[in-house]
Amino acid sequence: MAKYHDIYEDLKGKIEEKEYGAGTYLPSENELMKLYDSSRDTVRKALNLLASSGYIQKEKRKGSLVLDVGLISFPVSGLTSFKELERSAYRYHSKTIVSSFEYGHPNARIQKKLNVGPESFVYEIKRIRKIDGEKIILDEDYINAKIIPGLDAQIASDSIYEYIENTLGLPIAFARKEITVVKASEEEKKLLDLEGYDLLVCVKSYNFLEDATLFCYTVSKHRPDKFRFVEFSRREK
Amino acid sequence: MAKYHDIYEDLKGKIEEKEYGAGTYLPSENELMKLYDSSRDTVRKALNLLASSGYIQKEKRKGSLVLDVGLISFPVSGLTSFKELERSAYRYHSKTIVSSFEYGHPNARIQKKLNVGPESFVYEIKRIRKIDGEKIILDEDYINAKIIPGLDAQIASDSIYEYIENTLGLPIAFARKEITVVKASEEEKKLLDLEGYDLLVCVKSYNFLEDATLFCYTVSKHRPDKFRFVEFSRREK
DNA sequence: AAGTGGTCTAGACCACCGA
DNA sequence: CGGTGGTCTAGACCACTTT
Numbered sequence: 174m175a176k177y178h179d180i181y182e183d184l185k186g187k188i189e190e191k192e193y194g195a196g197t198y199l200p201s202e203n204e205l206m207k208l209y210d211s212s213r214d215t216v217r218k219a220l221n222l223l224a225s226s227g228y229i230q231k232e233k234r235k236g237s238l239v240l241d242v243g244l245i246s247f248p249v250s251g252l253t254s255f256k257e258l259e260r261s262a263y264r265y266h267s268k269t270i271v272s273s274f275e276y277g278h279p280n281a282r283i284q285k286k287l288n289v290g291p292e293s294f295v296y297e298i299k300r301i302r303k304i305d306g307e308k309i310i311l312d313e314d315y316i317n318a319k320i321i322p323g324l325d326a327q328i329a330s331d332s333i334y335e336y337i338e339n340t341l342g343l344p345i346a347f348a349r350k351e352i353t354v355v356k357a358s359e360e361e362k363k364l365l366d367l368e369g370y371d372l373l374v375c376v377k378s379y380n381f382l383e384d385a386t387l388f389c390y391t392v393s394k395h396r397p398d399k400f401r402f403v404e405f406s407r408r409e410k
Numbered sequence: 411m412a413k414y415h416d417i418y419e420d421l422k423g424k425i426e427e428k429e430y431g432a433g434t435y436l437p438s439e440n441e442l443m444k445l446y447d448s449s450r451d452t453v454r455k456a457l458n459l460l461a462s463s464g465y466i467q468k469e470k471r472k473g474s475l476v477l478d479v480g481l482i483s484f485p486v487s488g489l490t491s492f493k494e495l496e497r498s499a500y501r502y503h504s505k506t507i508v509s510s511f512e513y514g515h516p517n518a519r520i521q522k523k524l525n526v527g528p529e530s531f532v533y534e535i536k537r538i539r540k541i542d543g544e545k546i547i548l549d550e551d552y553i554n555a556k557i558i559p560g561l562d563a564q565i566a567s568d569s570i571y572e573y574i575e576n577t578l579g580l581p582i583a584f585a586r587k588e589i590t591v592v593k594a595s596e597e598e599k600k601l602l603d604l605e606g607y608d609l610l611v612c613v614k615s616y617n618f619l620e621d622a623t624l625f626c627y628t629v630s631k632h633r634p635d636k637f638r639f640v641e642f643s644r645r646e647k
Numbered sequence: 648a649a650g651t652g653g654t655c656t657a658g659a660c661c662a663c664c665g666a
Numbered sequence: 667c668g669g670t671g672g673t674c675t676a677g678a679c680c681a682c683t684t685t
Contacts, residue, residue, distance in 0.1 A: 212655060352640075402588070451673090
């Protein structure tokens with residue numbers, strides 16, 4: 174099912190494999206209709222997906238221009254989790270260390286962040302991400318245990334997202350993220366290999382399920398020299 | 411024209427004005443068809459825009475849930491330029507100082523960034539952004555003069571984007587951005603009020619017109635404590 | 648059983664570009 | 667003038683939720 178999505182994946186693949194090279198035009202919508210034996214609307218849905226993710230630029234009365242799919246490395250974008258990054262093209266020698274795993278009632282700050290009361294239960298997990306032998310990233314996750322039950326340190330050392338999506342079958346849908354720069358605390362200096370840096374790039378993220386439930390608040394702190402965020406954005410209007 | 415866009419704007423406004431409150435559902439697609447006297451497809455286009463910009467979450471067989479439109483401040487996202495930020499809700503006492511304005515052939519690095527030859531002409535503009543009396547941001551713009559002619563220091567001190575879009579009538583379409591953290595050079599320490607910080611948040615941006623012409627490469631460096639980037643992202647699949 | 652959003656189709660008109 | 671993408675319409679079937 175979801176024909177338009179199949180067409181999107183197919184075209185995306187062919188652009189990445191240079192079958193449709195940068196600077197050339199895709200077949201017209203009329204031709205794509207025939208190629209994929211589908212209606213124009215369906216083809217256009219696929220093309221819109223390609224445009225919004227930066228693969229093509231649609232030009233009126235000319236066609237769909239294939240863009241140069243440049244470097245796509247270390248995106249915080251698209252809800253990518255650390256575990257997914259490992260699997261990506263940019264493969265690091267990486268390791269996750271669970272430095273603390275707690276379960277209990279949240280303090281006032283976390284109650285507010287997760288929008289829960291003092292009687293609720295929350296997992297508080299701290300993890301250190303090691304890349305090429307250096308402790309680079311510190312992740313703090315605050316997870317609503319009522320929504321995400323059954324976590325343990327073993328799952329945390331693997332991938333919490335995979336557990337949520339595959340084991341629990343809960344669909345992660347969207348996130349609000351904020352990137353700032355903060356001073357490193359003494360504890361953070363001890364936990365990470367900061368090499369003299371006293372600032373950290375701080376990515377705070379509110380993560381939601383498909384039914385718009387806020388299930389997790391994450392604070393991810395990166396050593397400045399190892400942080401990189403890439404974005405493709407279209408201008409409104 | 412562009413009915414679906416009008417509907418989008420109307421609904422967006424009503425969500426921002428709390429006419430449709432967070433946590434409630436929008437009228438069903440069927441009702442919206444009648445409300446706006448349009449077809450279902452047109453209504454759905456508007457709803458998709460709302461969803462992709464984070465205003466609603468569509469839930470199958472239930473409806474379009476209105477999300478809590480939180481803080482939207484200082485987004486680098488969406489191609490927002492400094493001049494637009496000024497006009498936004500978060501109004502700063504701000505001022506732009508053109509610290510250097512040059513016109514000539516580009517060096518090898520800029521030739522590569524702008525994808526032009528050594529015989530081409532490029533504007534190289536440095537601007538300091540003052541917010542509340544403090545010099546916080548340093549912008550370097552490298553602009554292809556063949557595409558964007560007629561720039562001068564006066565325009566640079568106002569808004570280059572406005573000049574491109576309104577005076578020249580050229581449509582700015584999309585950008586590729588990269589955020590990293592870099593060490594401040596001695597020159598940058600002199601130009602900005604860094605208050606002891608020796609790192610800067612560096613936003614590099616390749617900016618394109620609607621016909622996918624690369625017209626401008628920008629490097630924008632921010633004092634770490636004044637930098638903030640907010641993003642809404644949907645999970646693929 | 649009624650209502651919802653997700654998908655797909657077929658056809659239409661427009662504005663504009665290039666031959 | 668034919669081809670392009672942009673927009674809009676009307677109708678259809680599906681899977682599922684709610685009543």
